[in-house]
Amino acid sequence: MSQSIIQVEHLKKSFGSQEVLHDIDFSIEKGEVISIIGSSGSGKSTLLRCINLLEIPDSGSIRFHDQDILNSGLKPTDYRTKVGMVFQNFNLFANKNVLDNCVLGQRKVLKRSKEEAIRIAKEHLEKVGMSDFLSKPSTKLSGGQKQRVAIARALSMDPEVLLFDEPTSALDPEMVGEVLDVMKGLAKSGLTMIVVTHEMQFAKDVSTRVIFMDKGVIAEQGTPDEVFNHPKNPRTKQFLSRFLESTQANQTEE
Amino acid sequence: MQIDWSYAWSALLKNWPMFWYGVKVTIAFAIVGTVFGFLIGLIIGAIRAIPMDPLDSTFVKGLKKFGRWITGFYIWVFRGTPMMIQAAFIYYLLRPVLNWNPITAGFVIISINTGAYMAEILRSGIQSVDAGQLEACKSMGMSNFQAMIYVVFPQAIKNTFPAIGNQLVVNLKDSCMMNVISVTELFFQASSIAGSNMRFVEIYFDTAIIYLILTTLTTALLNFIERKMLRDKEEEKKPIFREMSA
Ligand SMILES: Nc1ncnc2c1ncn2[C@@H]1O[C@H](COP(=O)(O)OP(=O)(O)O)[C@@H](O)[C@H]1O
Ligand SMILES: [Mg+2]
Numbered sequence: 001m002s003q004s005i006i007q008v009e010h011l012k013k014s015f016g017s018q019e020v021l022h023d024i025d026f027s028i029e030k031g032e033v034i035s036i037i038g039s040s041g042s043g044k045s046t047l048l049r050c051i052n053l054l055e056i057p058d059s060g061s062i063r064f065h066d067q068d069i070l071n072s073g074l075k076p077t078d079y080r081t082k083v084g085m086v087f088q089n090f091n092l093f094a095n096k097n098v099l100d101n102c103v104l105g106q107r108k109v110l111k112r113s114k115e116e117a118i119r120i121a122k123e124h125l126e127k128v129g130m131s132d133f134l135s136k137p138s139t140k141l142s143g144g145q146k147q148r149v150a151i152a153r154a155l156s157m158d159p160e161v162l163l164f165d166e167p168t169s170a171l172d173p174e175m176v177g178e179v180l181d182v183m184k185g186l187a188k189s190g191l192t193m194i195v196v197t198h199e200m201q202f203a204k205d206v207s208t209r210v211i212f213m214d215k216g217v218i219a220e221q222g223t224p225d226e227v228f229n230h231p232k233n234p235r236t237k238q239f240l241s242r243f244l245e246s247t248q249a250n251q252t253e254e
Numbered sequence: 255m256q257i258d259w260s261y262a263w264s265a266l267l268k269n270w271p272m273f274w275y276g277v278k279v280t281i282a283f284a285i286v287g288t289v290f291g292f293l294i295g296l297i298i299g300a301i302r303a304i305p306m307d308p309l310d311s312t313f314v315k316g317l318k319k320f321g322r323w324i325t326g327f328y329i330w331v332f333r334g335t336p337m338m339i340q341a342a343f344i345y346y347l348l349r350p351v352l353n354w355n356p357i358t359a360g361f362v363i364i365s366i367n368t369g370a371y372m373a374e375i376l377r378s379g380i381q382s383v384d385a386g387q388l389e390a391c392k393s394m395g396m397s398n399f400q401a402m403i404y405v406v407f408p409q410a411i412k413n414t415f416p417a418i419g420n421q422l423v424v425n426l427k428d429s430c431m432m433n434v435i436s437v438t439e440l441f442f443q444a445s446s447i448a449g450s451n452m453r454f455v456e457i458y459f460d461t462a463i464i465y466l467i468l469t470t471l472t473t474a475l476l477n478f479i480e481r482k483m484l485r486d487k488e489e490e491k492k493p494i495f496r497e498m499s500a
Contacts, residue, residue, distance in 0.1 A: 052393055054389055054393065055308075056308040056309060076309055077392075077395045077396070077397055078395065079395075080392060080393055080394065080395045081394060081395030082395075083393075085389075085394075087386060087389070087390065087393075089386055091384070091387060091389060092390070093387065093390065093391075093404075093405050094384075094387065094409055095405065095408040095409050095412070096405075104405075105395065108396060108400050108404065109394060109395040109396055153394075154393075154394070157394050
């Protein structure tokens with residue numbers, strides 16, 4: 001028996017003839033905050049989507065508390081309830097206001113009473129600083145506000161693990177901070193998280209482990225100190241130096 | 255070629271009870287056909303729009319394929335033949351079995367016919383809803399069905415409201431084809447009046463005016479609702495004006 005919440009073994013995924021994930025092994029334990037970094041097209045989103053079963057792996061296994069979920073250990077809908085997802089494009093329900101976005105899943109999936117669902121939704125909206133917007137249509141929010149509501153919506157389902165797929169990549173630069181602050185708070189509170197991100201500072205400061213993906217494999221992983229300060233794989237070094245250059249270039253511009 | 259205007263007017267007044275009865279039947283057909291056609295279209299459209307889920311069992315996949323095929327057949331037949339033929343054929347075909355009256359038969363036929371058009375409208379509406387909406391539902395453990403009911407359908411219906419409302423206008427006019435099975439709608443009444451007075455031009459002129467008033471009022475009502483719906487939306491500020499050509 002392992003202590004892992006999720007354990008992925010020999011995961012493979014192809015789109016057509018292109019194999020996007022080659023033999024991924026990976027696990028996450030309670031309380032871990034894992035950042036997944038890597039250049040675009042390296043398979044980060046696909047890995048996250050496989051973990052949430054939005055994509056179905058071609059082979060390998062995904063175990064949730066030692067239950068095999070690909071071979072009918074657990075119903076996919078029940079499993080997904082425990083693994084929340086925050087998307088790059090927010091995907092707030094466009095026909096619902098802020099509060100209802102956070103209530104719907106609780107009512108229909110968790111079968112909570114209306115009062116309880118509203119209470120819990122308000123709690124989480126408070127946490128992300130959106131309690132002044134309860135009845136605002138979700139389409140009328142700014143990007144940063146949308147993403148904070150999306151986080152509150154995911155939290156309202158009491159997930160054991162929360163997956164983030166580049167949660168700040170679609171945001172205007174001035175809104176990145178407000179979302180990262182919320183995520184830092186969650187990490188501090190002990191929530192188990194997997195975050196695909198290009199925010200290297202966040203990965204460095206907040207995560208307990210960093211995974212570097214390259215061309216469909218996990219090329220390197222370790223503590224932020226190991227990966228950022230003492231990378232072993234030349235591909236990691238190359239990726240990080242490219243990143244360093246671009247941030248330095250940005251800084252001198254400003 | 256000429257119209258006796260004063261006869262047109264006096265005949266309208268004199269025969270108004272018969273016209274009015276026809277108007278009521280026509281409105282009933284338009285509403286019943288549109289409402290039930292909408293419900294049929296929602297179900298058929300959803301069957302056609304539901305994506306193949308890789309998690310489905312072979313059985314469910316087969317069922318979905320069959321569903322697409324059979325609904326495609328239905329749409330092909332009912333959009334590809336005149337409603338007048340559908341009415342005549344189905345009414346007489348099933349009369350020995352069901353022993354139904356023309357009104358009941360007519361309600362069923364106009365609903366099935368409208369359903370075929372609505373199915374395509376709603377299928378495209380469902381497919382126009384961003385795929386991320388469905389993924390968000392799934393990612394929190396909702397079933398496909400729940401996602402459709404609570405998130406996808408409401409957006410699909412709102413997006414296609416102009417086309418849905420248009421079917422009401424179409425049905426106001428096309429219900430006249432039900433005269434073929436002797437439903438006493440407006441055109442049937444008009445024909446009776448015209449025949450018994452032997453004045454065709456004036457009576458059909460009156461009838462055309464009544465249809466025009468019905469469609470104009472309905473169009474205005476739909477425009478009003480549409481503008482109200484758009485007011486909640488941030489993107490579209492300008493009202494969309496409906497074409498009368500439908
Ligand atoms: N639904 C899909 N169909 C076909 N190819 C896809 C699909 N999703 C991703 N890919 C391909 O898989 C590769 C990895 O994509 P992705 O996981 O999105 O990478 P990342 O998130 O690291 O940028 C890319 O080459 C991408 O084009
Ligand atoms: Mg990606």
